[in-house]
Amino acid sequence: MKKCPFTHEDLGFTKAEGDMVAKWWPNRLNLKILQLNNDRLVPDRIEYAQAFETLDIDALVADLKKVMKTSQAWWPADWGHYGPLFIRLAWHSAGTYRLVDGKGGANSGNQRFAPVNSWPDNANLDKARRLLWPVKKRYGNAISWADLMILAGNVALEDMGFETLGFGGGRVDAWEAEIDTYWGSEEKWMEDKRRTENGKIKHSLGAAQMGLIYVNPEGPDGVPDVLGAAREIRDSFRRMGMNDEETIALIAGGHTFGKNHGAADPAKYLGPEPEAAPIEEQGLGWKNSYKSGKGPDTITSGLEGAWTPTPTRWDDSFLRILFKYEWNLQKSPAGAWQWVAVDPDEEDRVVDAHDPAKKSAPIMLTTDLALKLDPDFARISRRFLEDHALFQEAFAKAWFKLTHRDMGPRKRYLGPLVPQERFIWQDPIPQESYSKGIDASNIARLKAAIDASGASDQALLYTAWSAAAAYRRSDFKGGSDGARIALEPQKSFAINRVHVAETLETLEAIRRDFNTEEAAISLADLIVLGGSYAVEKAIAKAGFDLEVPVTIARGDATQDLTDTHAFQFLEPFADGFVNFLAEGCDLAEEEALLFKADQLGLTVAEMVVLAGGLRAMGVGYDEKVGIYGSGALDTSFFDTLTDMAIEWKPIDERLYEGVDRESGERLYTATRADLIFGANSELRAQSEFWAQEDNEKRFVHAFVKAWVKVMENNL
Incomplete structure (x- = not known):
């Protein structure tokens, strides 16, 4: 057999790091970003709209509900329901949006690609997308990944008792990483080199640290400073166009469902993120070597526990429990800072997600306590606690805005689930x-x-x-x-x-x-x-x-x-x-x-x-x-x-x-x-x-x- 004439170094150009022209002349214009606009590579919006018209939306919703309540052995559902996971999938897909340049968001399905698919904040969302794959495979070109991820979040909310405003389709999938988006200069996850001299996040960015959607849930740079977290929350959410009321509605509404996962130290037990994972993992990342690596042994953020005793049902329990109890600062099993309710009543203790014989105290994150201890946040939070209908309406509007803000004018929305109500952020134009x-x-x-x-x-x-x-x-x-x-x-x-x-x-x-x-x-x-x-x-x-x-x-x-x-x-x-x-x-x-x-x-x-x-x-x-x-x-x-x-x-x-x-x-x-x-x-x-x-x-x-x-x- 002849010796291979090429070495790994010879083929270095096939990897991103092998772009030697960029290394030799780093200030040379990168014209590749305009190649993303090539019609041969970008799916046609008109063709997608035509395919979407053939979609049986009722059948799709029914299939999504079935998926949510069919636990898979390779990734067991908490409490037998994937709804909270799909809410997180949709939220993190849309939540990267920022007003300053309109980048991020859900409208291209870019959560499937680097670097977003490998951010620490998106840990284990690769499993959520794999759970949806049978649905995507069945409905094919009639539903984009971008639309499917948002719709899955909506259906999850509705299946757990919440009434959303509706859903607009029309998000056309990208087919490659968006190299024209600046996410920060940091070369390591969770680094923070994005501050101005006065400590504020640089104008062009939205998140507080590299690899986050918004802010560190443990507090600024992992320090459990509640009021500092409030400042960062307000700053980060405003960068995507949310006011205080919308911000609190989203946090309180979203954290009504599901739990955090931190069974053990992620630094010790989690493998590399999807983009760095071995080829045999087939695009899955964060392989967990702790015990079973799934179910009760899942490691995601390193935080551990649920916010409420009803994590698969829409109710007022998040705000009720937040204000009802005092909170002790503790470390999770993975070593992350979190807050645990002091002497919770039995009715407020949380049944374990995988063992109904176990119960634990509800927990809150540093960022959750900001809704109680920041004076301006607290006024809004108490108003929502006292008026559940008001809270529900605020969350419905904020969730719709979160998941549709980057779609442009309402005329771009597709499908029978589009709500009749118009919003100023949709840039309405009078028909007359x-x-x-x-x-x-x-x-x-x-x-x-x-x-x-x-x-x-x-x-x-x-x-x-x-x-x-x-x-x-x-x-x-x-x-x-x-x-x-x-x-x-x-x-x-x-x-x-x-x-x-x-x-x-x-x-x-x-x-x-x-x-x-x-x-x-x-x-x-x-x-x-x-x-x-x-x-x-x-x-x-x-x-x-x-x-x-x-x-x-x-x-x-x-x-x-x-x-x-x-x-x-x-x-x-x-x-x-x-x-x-x-x-x-x-x-x-x-x-x-x-x-x-x-x-x-x-x-x-x-x-x-x-x-x-x-x-x-x-x-x-x-x-x-x-x-x-x-x-x-x-x-x-x-x-x-x-x-x-x-x-x-x-x-x-x-x-x-x-x-x-x-x-x-x-x-x-x-x-x-x-x-x-x-x-x-x-x-x-x-x-x-x-x-x-x-x-x-x-x-x-x-x-x-x-x-x-x-x-x-x-x-």
């Missing part, structure tokens, strides 16, 4: 505000009115771009639909200080003159129409004739239906497509450009043609800073970057001057977001492609396709 009666002749009239208005093409383009580019695919928030660029806080974003106000005023005047009972156009549609018409005129200047498709399907939001707190997080700190960089922002513009392209769901090719086309048409925040063309949709931007007659010299850390190599005359003032398309080898390859003389018409078509994608992102 949508365009009506708009046909080809109306479009022609509106274009003529735009011409007569005197609005510049650059202003129309800039306004349409700013409206649509506020979209982020991470939670489907923002975008052109709703015309919230005319409302606070968006109209006051720094990027909208140029062009936008006067353009909106002009478009509103056109609407007033045009709209009738028979035909009316929304401001949102007119903004997109105005920008798209400007693209058509730029195409004509380049010597081509092409109509830019515009879908008339948008409505106009109102200020009172706009969640101003949530929308403030959509303000861009940079937009390299129009050479905008917020004052005080010290990020590299090319990195911010990539972030913006990723949030818009663009591929590398789409990013290149949009950046080049907008510049060619003269669209920018500051017309003096950037490589801009004459207004035609042509390849002039790429011509300039590939012209060796021009030499680029730094002016400062952000700006560069392009000078004629022979005369020394300054021709351009460029930014890093301009020059990256000539400096990065992969981007330069595309710039050279578009600079070829035979690609001008092809470029126009490519730009229009990408432009329409951005304009229609939130339709």
